[in-house]
Amino acid sequence: GDSVTQMEGPVTLSEEAFLTINCTYTATGYPSLFWYVQYPGEGLQLLLKATKADDKGSNKGFEATYRKETTSFHLEKGSVQVSDSAVYFCALRQTSGSRLTFGEGTQLTVNP
Amino acid sequence: SAVISQKPSRDICQRGTSLTIQCQVDSQVTMMFWYRQQPGQSLTLIATANQGSEATYESGFVIDKFPISRPNLTFSTLTVSNMSPEDSSIYLCSVERQDGNTIYFGEGSWLTVV
Numbered sequence: 001g002d003s004v005t006q007m008e009g010p011v012t013l014s015e016e017a018f019l020t021i022n023c024t025y026t027a028t029g030y031p032s033l034f035w036y037v038q039y040p041g042e043g044l045q046l047l048l049k050a051t052k053a054d055d056k057g058s059n060k061g062f063e064a065t066y067r068k069e070t071t072s073f074h075l076e077k078g079s080v081q082v083s084d085s086a087v088y089f090c091a092l093r094q095t096s097g098s099r100l101t102f103g104e105g106t107q108l109t110v111n112p
Numbered sequence: 113s114a115v116i117s118q119k120p121s122r123d124i125c126q127r128g129t130s131l132t133i134q135c136q137v138d139s140q141v142t143m144m145f146w147y148r149q150q151p152g153q154s155l156t157l158i159a160t161a162n163q164g165s166e167a168t169y170e171s172g173f174v175i176d177k178f179p180i181s182r183p184n185l186t187f188s189t190l191t192v193s194n195m196s197p198e199d200s201s202i203y204l205c206s207v208e209r210q211d212g213n214t215i216y217f218g219e220g221s222w223l224t225v226v
Contacts, residue, residue, distance in 0.1 A: 032213055043118075043204055044155075044217040051213075089154065093213060097143055100206075100215055102154045 002027040006090050006103035013080055013110050021075040021106045023064075023090035031092040033057075033066050033073040034100070038087045047075075047088070080110045115139075116218035118205050124224045125195050132191045133221045135205030140185040143208035145215070146178070150201045158203075161188040195225045 007022040025033070035047040035057070048057030053068035062077045073090060090103040115138035125131050135144065144161040159167040159180055167180035182188040192199055205218040 034214070036217070043202075043219040044206075046214060046216060049214060093215070095213065097208070097213075099145070099157050099160075100155075104154050 002031070002092060002094065002101045004090050004092055004101055004103035006088075006106050009105070010107035010109060013108070015082055015110055015112050016079045017110075019075070019077040019080045019084075019108070021088055021090075021108070023073045023075065023103060025071050025073065025090075025092050027071075027092055027094065027101075029094065030068070031094050033064070034091045034093065035062070035064055035073070035075050036089045036091060038089065038105075040086070044089065080108075082110045082112055084108060085110045116205055116207060116216060118218040118221050120221055121219060122222045122224075124226060127196055127225055129195055130191055130193045131195065131223065132189050133203055133205070135188045135190070135218060137186045137207050140210065141207040142210050143215075144182055144188045145206045145208075146180060146188070146190045147204045147206060147217075148201045149204060149220070155204065158190070161190075192223065195223075197225045199223065200225045 003026045005024050032051045034049045036044040037047045038044050048059040050057040050066035056065045064073050064075045087105045087107050089105045091100045093100050117136045119134045146158040147155045149155045157170050158173045159169040161167050161180050161182040163182045179191045202220040202222050204220045206215050
């Protein structure tokens with residue numbers, strides 16, 4: 001079945017550091033890929049998505065590129081802020097109407 | 113995106129009781145789902161809420177424990193029955209709108225069973 005693997009956390013960075021959170025997946029066909037973010041005490045928010053190979057999703061300074069050849073969707077940000085401290089979930093979905101398959105989540109803490 | 117309202121947002125419940133969580137969406141949606149997030153864990157799909165018919169449950173979840181209703185295209189309820197401390201979790205309603213394959217989440221209902 002489909003699966004998503006995220007880099008182990010937690011990740012701790014200083015403000016303005018470069019961020020990479022690795023995400024790889026196993027799936028048949030061409031799923032859509034997503035990053036969701038969960039701020040402390042809140043639900044999940046969609047951060048960005050990509051629906052086909054080589055698409056780049058971006059939002060709030062975060063980017064991720066759908067790499068079919070490496071089955072990856074790594075999340076990057078050039079300069080993190082304290083307000084980016086949250087749990088980040090990578091997820092995939094095969095088709096409209098189907099379930100989301102989530103990774104384990106990566107806790108990010110940004111220190112001033 | 114979709115505006116998804118969940119009630120209650122938080123509750124502390126006694127062991128053996130049941131609690132019903134409501135999910136209201138601001139527009140008609142095609143799919144509604146219920147997820148559980150246990151402390152420090154990722155999300156697990158409980159069931160897909162089907163309008164006017166029985167929900168479709170995932171392996172490990174049963175209707176007697178998690179009865180679900182969806183009377184129309186914008187509203188669903190999840191009941192957590194006969195609660196035990198192991199049911200302490202965040203329960204999240206999520207929806208797929210008619211215009212795409214993206215799933216949006218509510219703020220979650222944070223339940224603590226004592």
